[in-house]
Amino acid sequence: MPYRSRTAWVRILLLCIGLLATASAGAYTVYVSSEKDNVISVIDGDSLKMLDQVKVGQRPRGIALSKDNKVLYICTSDEDHIEVLDLATRKVTHTLPSGPDPELLALGPEGRYLYVANEDDNMVTVVDVENRSKVVEIQVGVEPEGMGVSADGQWLVNTSETTNMAHFIDLKTNEVVANVLVDQRPRVAQFTPDSRQVWVSSEIGGSVSVIDVASKTIIKKIRFEIPGIRAESIQPVGIQISDDGRRAFVALGPAARVAVIDTTTLEVEKLLLVGQRVWNMAFSPDRTRLFTTNGVSNDMSVIDLKKLRVRKTVPVGRLPWGVVVAP
Amino acid sequence: MQMRIWLALVLAGLPLAAQSMTLEIGLLSREADESLPLTSLEPRIDDNAIAGAEQGIRDNNTTGRFTGQSFSLTPVVLTTGEAPSDAFRAMYAEGTRLFLLNLPAADLLELADLPEAADSLLFNVGAADDSLRVDACRENLLHSAPSRAMRADALAQYLAWKRWTRWFLVVGRDPADRAYAEALGRAAKRFGGKIVERKEWTFDAGARRTDSGHFSEQQAVNAFTQVDDYDILLVADEADRFGEYLSYRSYRPRPVGGTQGLVATAWSGVFEQWGATQFQRRFNAETGRWMTPLDYAAWLAVRSIGESATRTDSADPQTLRRHMLSPEFKLAAFKGVPVTYRDWNGQLRQPLLIVSRRILVSVSPQEGFLHQFSPLDTLGYDRPEVRCGQ
Numbered sequence: 001m002p003y004r005s006r007t008a009w010v011r012i013l014l015l016c017i018g019l020l021a022t023a024s025a026g027a028y029t030v031y032v033s034s035e036k037d038n039v040i041s042v043i044d045g046d047s048l049k050m051l052d053q054v055k056v057g058q059r060p061r062g063i064a065l066s067k068d069n070k071v072l073y074i075c076t077s078d079e080d081h082i083e084v085l086d087l088a089t090r091k092v093t094h095t096l097p098s099g100p101d102p103e104l105l106a107l108g109p110e111g112r113y114l115y116v117a118n119e120d121d122n123m124v125t126v127v128d129v130e131n132r133s134k135v136v137e138i139q140v141g142v143e144p145e146g147m148g149v150s151a152d153g154q155w156l157v158n159t160s161e162t163t164n165m166a167h168f169i170d171l172k173t174n175e176v177v178a179n180v181l182v183d184q185r186p187r188v189a190q191f192t193p194d195s196r197q198v199w200v201s202s203e204i205g206g207s208v209s210v211i212d213v214a215s216k217t218i219i220k221k222i223r224f225e226i227p228g229i230r231a232e233s234i235q236p237v238g239i240q241i242s243d244d245g246r247r248a249f250v251a252l253g254p255a256a257r258v259a260v261i262d263t264t265t266l267e268v269e270k271l272l273l274v275g276q277r278v279w280n281m282a283f284s285p286d287r288t289r290l291f292t293t294n295g296v297s298n299d300m301s302v303i304d305l306k307k308l309r310v311r312k313t314v315p316v317g318r319l320p321w322g323v324v325v326a327p
Numbered sequence: 328m329q330m331r332i333w334l335a336l337v338l339a340g341l342p343l344a345a346q347s348m349t350l351e352i353g354l355l356s357r358e359a360d361e362s363l364p365l366t367s368l369e370p371r372i373d374d375n376a377i378a379g380a381e382q383g384i385r386d387n388n389t390t391g392r393f394t395g396q397s398f399s400l401t402p403v404v405l406t407t408g409e410a411p412s413d414a415f416r417a418m419y420a421e422g423t424r425l426f427l428l429n430l431p432a433a434d435l436l437e438l439a440d441l442p443e444a445a446d447s448l449l450f451n452v453g454a455a456d457d458s459l460r461v462d463a464c465r466e467n468l469l470h471s472a473p474s475r476a477m478r479a480d481a482l483a484q485y486l487a488w489k490r491w492t493r494w495f496l497v498v499g500r501d502p503a504d505r506a507y508a509e510a511l512g513r514a515a516k517r518f519g520g521k522i523v524e525r526k527e528w529t530f531d532a533g534a535r536r537t538d539s540g541h542f543s544e545q546q547a548v549n550a551f552t553q554v555d556d557y558d559i560l561l562v563a564d565e566a567d568r569f570g571e572y573l574s575y576r577s578y579r580p581r582p583v584g585g586t587q588g589l590v591a592t593a594w595s596g597v598f599e600q601w602g603a604t605q606f607q608r609r610f611n612a613e614t615g616r617w618m619t620p621l622d623y624a625a626w627l628a629v630r631s632i633g634e635s636a637t638r639t640d641s642a643d644p645q646t647l648r649r650h651m652l653s654p655e656f657k658l659a660a661f662k663g664v665p666v667t668y669r670d671w672n673g674q675l676r677q678p679l680l681i682v683s684r685r686i687l688v689s690v691s692p693q694e695g696f697l698h699q700f701s702p703l704d705t706l707g708y709d710r711p712e713v714r715c716g717q
Contacts, residue, residue: 101605119605122389142389143605161602161659163390164637179393181637185659204659232664232701 028285028327029087031072032293032300033060034317040074040085041316045284045325048302048314054090056083062104063322066129067111072324073129075102075116082116082127087326097134099125106147106156108171115156117144124158126174136174140167148189148198155213157198159186166200166209168216178216182209190239192263199248201236208236208250210266220266222250229255238280240290242305249290251278258292260308272310274301285327293320347395350642352629353418354380354402355411355438356429356453365567370616376429376452377402378614379622383629385613387636394637398629411438419443424644427628429453429621432463439465448644450628453621457510460672460708464715467644469651469673471631472624473593475510477707481591481679481691482561482584483514484705488693491558495581496525497551497573503565507586511561518696524554528562528569548576561585588683591691594623595682600690603661627660627675631668634658663690664703671710676703 028045034053038060042052057076060083064073072085075098082096082105098105099118102125106115113135114127122142126135138158146159149171156169159182166189168178183205191198197219200209208222224234235253241263242248248261254277260270275294278301282291290303294313300320301313356376364371380400387398401423403414411434415426424447428435432454439449444467451459451470460474473481486492494515498508508525515522530547552560552573560577562585564570570587582589596607596617610618618626634657635650636642650656652673657665666677681689692702704710 120608142386142609143602160389162386163393164659165390165393181390181394184634184657184665204665205657206665230701 028325030282030291030300030323030325031063031065031087032316032320033063033074033322035059035061035295035319035321037317037319038076039317040072041320042090043300043314043316045289048312050314050316052090053317054085054092056085056092057081061321062102063324064105064107064114065324065326067107069326072326073105073107073114075105077101077103082114084129094132096127096129096132097125098127099123099134099137104145104147106149108149108156109151109153115147115149115158117147117158119143119145119161122160124156124169138169138174138176140169140176146187146189146200148191150191150195150198150213151193152195154195155191155198157189157191157200159189159200161185161187164202164205166198166211168213180209180211180216180218182211182218183207183221187237188239190241192241193243193245199239199241201239201250203235203237203253206231206234206236208239208261222261222266222268224250224252224255224259224268224271226252226255226257226271229257238278238292240281240283242283243287249281251281251292253277253279254296256294258290258303270308272303272308274303274310275299275313280322282323282325284325291323291325293323295319295321347397348636348640348642350396350398350425350632350636351421351423352380352384352398352400352425352427352632353415353423354400354427354429354625355405355414355418356402357405357431357434358407365571372616372619374614375619376427376621376625378610378616379618379625380427380629382610382613382618382622383626383633386626386630387633390633390637394640396633396636396642398633398636400629412441415441416443419447424448424642425632425647426450427452427625429625432456432459435459435468436463436465439468446644448632448648450631452624452628456506457708460674460713462714464672464713466673467648469628469631469648469668469675471627471675472621473677473679474674474707475507476513477674477679478591479507479510479514480517480706482589482681483511483518483520484691484693484696485589485591485681485689486520486559486584487518488689488695491582492520493523493557493559494520495552495554495557495560496522497560497562497564497570498525498527499562499564499566499568499570500527500529501566504563504586507563507565511563511585523557526551526554528564530569544572545576548573549578552577552579554578557581559584559589562587589681589688590683591679591681593620593677593679594618595620595680595687597682597684597686598661598680600687601661601663606661627658627666627677630658630660631656631675669704669710672708672713672715674707676701676706678703679706 030043032041039053058078062075074083082098101120102116116125124138142162148157166180183202185204210219233254238251250259258272275297277296292301449468455475562570574583635647652670660666662678696705
């Protein structure tokens with residue numbers, strides 16, 4: 001091995017630092033709502049270090065990133081409103097009306113309208129983030145929760161936990177035009193990027209219904225089998241679908257695993273072991289990583305999407321619920 | 328500006344029945360007990376079970392709106408002396424085939440054996456008798472209320488987890504008290520409890536309202552409980568006559584559980600896990616009170632009917648019963664796992680809450696109690712233990 005002088009080593013070291021600096025120029029930030037600590041944890045996407053824990057209102061659950069990536073909309077459920085967090089200053093600048101007990105929210109593709117599920121009065125509230133006002137309230141089934149908006153801006157799907165239905169709301173008229181019966185206790189509704197399918201998870205039914213948007217029929221109910229895990233513990237909640245539409249990821253709750261599904265065959269490709277009661281997930285902007293919130297183990301797992309392996313799990317606030325990643 | 332936009336009706340493309348189907352559900356109860364409640368903090372409840380059933384009807388109808396099914400409840404309260412079979416036959420004559428029964432075991436069996444009951448489906452929402460689940464089963468009778476054995480097992484598992492294994496059993500004089508004591512005895516053997524002392528409570532009810540009534544109670548309980556050491560005093564007092572008087576008065580500083588104190592129950596107003604908060608609030612907003620275990624059992628029965636009716640698109644009792652006993656049936660009941668019916672005796676299996684007066688303490692089955700098919704079957708009578716011939 002060739003001898004290297006000390007200055008040579010220093011130059012190599014500086015070069016490496018330089019490379020690292022360039023790499024972190026593409027860095028991103030992960031935001032996690034902590035239902036019990038009433039904070040939004042701010043985590044550096046590269047180093048996975050906790051940068052900050054921003055105090056917000058009581059019981060923050062669903063969170064969504066604004067279209068310009070500058071603010072975070074937070075459902076502070078026990079305050080009966082939505083808080084708007086400026087990500088540069090890390091301060092809550094104002095609130096938005098939401099109807100009582102907002103759990104989950106979805107931002108329309110144009111970035112102006114927020115769709116909020118009000119569990120207590122069976123409504124979906126549509127909020128204009130610019131005017132900071134309620135536009136309309138749409139009555140849906142009992143205990144609405146999941147909200148999915150199609151990328152083409154045509155459809156909003158809201159799931160109803162007690163009626164076991166996915167309600168299709170036509171966004172041109174804000175009216176419910178179709179209702180599809182799924183399995184027990186539906187939680188999350190997620191459209192495919194091409195807006196042709198919507199995937200709905202049934203937490204107690206233990207399945208994911210893949211619904212064809214055009215015909216409003218279920219193409220397949222995906223079920224999960226995990227050796228050594230009882231069927232009742234497999235409780236699908238969060239769903240994320242890759243940009244190219246080829247892979248879907250489903251968080252399986254107390255089964256502590258994320259299922260990787262091939263969207264052409266609708267078969268489970270792989271199961272990834274993360275933390276306890278995994279509910280929600282978010283992609284990194286470069287789509288190389290997937291972050292999961294593990295509610296009962298109070299941590300967040302990082303999945304390497306190229307290798308399809310869990311890289312690391314880091315502690316976040318207590319009862320982590322929602323997660324978004326901002327570039 | 329707020330506008331409410333009401334639902335458009337079901338349009339073509341919805342793969343469910345467009346025809347309207349009505350399911351009438353009868354609820355038979357006996358008149359509520361006239362005796363004063365133990366404490367003014369707990370108001371007298373006149374519509375126990377009925378309010379729970381009505382909540383189930385409302386929930387069923389929210390789905391039913393979309394599926395073309397409508398559910399209705401006919402509650403009948405029997406006065407003393409009225410025979411349940413008369414009321415049953417009358418409802419059957421009106422077309423009712425689905426019945427919730429809040430009646431003692433003897434009445435349940437009498438009704439289940441009526442010729443009219445042969446093509447009906449009956450739900451026991453109130454009787455905890457283990458015999459109904461072990462050797463006096465009926466094909467047309469399902470149980471949405473937990474049995475005494477289930478409640479005793481749920482408590483015993485928690486006590487095993489706590490390692491409070493020495494039990495001092497205090498039993499009242501009613502047959503129901505003895506039955507619960509028997510269930511505790513069985514639970515002790517199953518889960519490693521040891522009944523180190525057993526005494527029968529033979530005193531009269533407490534003198535709560537008389538001046539200085541506490542003095543005699545203090546003395547009586549102190550003397551009565553002066554026994555060798557134990558970990559927990561388990562009381563069997565199903566009529567709620569004396570059990571509450573034992574806490575904080577026992578000779579030894581030991582907790583009280585069983586029918587009072589630390590209790591295993593299907594439901595409580597204190598419970599808020601697994602989405603229960605919304606459920607509790609909805610019931611409270613409608614009734615002004617909190618849901619009781621009896622309300623919850625009635626709700627479970629009505630929701631079972633609703634769930635099966637939606638999935639089978641049928642109102643036929645036999646079709647519904649077959650579906651409920653099949654592996655396809657699952658009900659979301661705010662217990663964290665789906666609840667289902669045991670096909671060997673028609674008992675609904677469910678996690679049970681371990682509660683104090685004001686908060687939830689635990690939920691059974693406890694971690695670590697294993698079972699070949701379902702941990703929920705560690706509570707109550709399992710398949711090999713029953714003689715039902717189903």
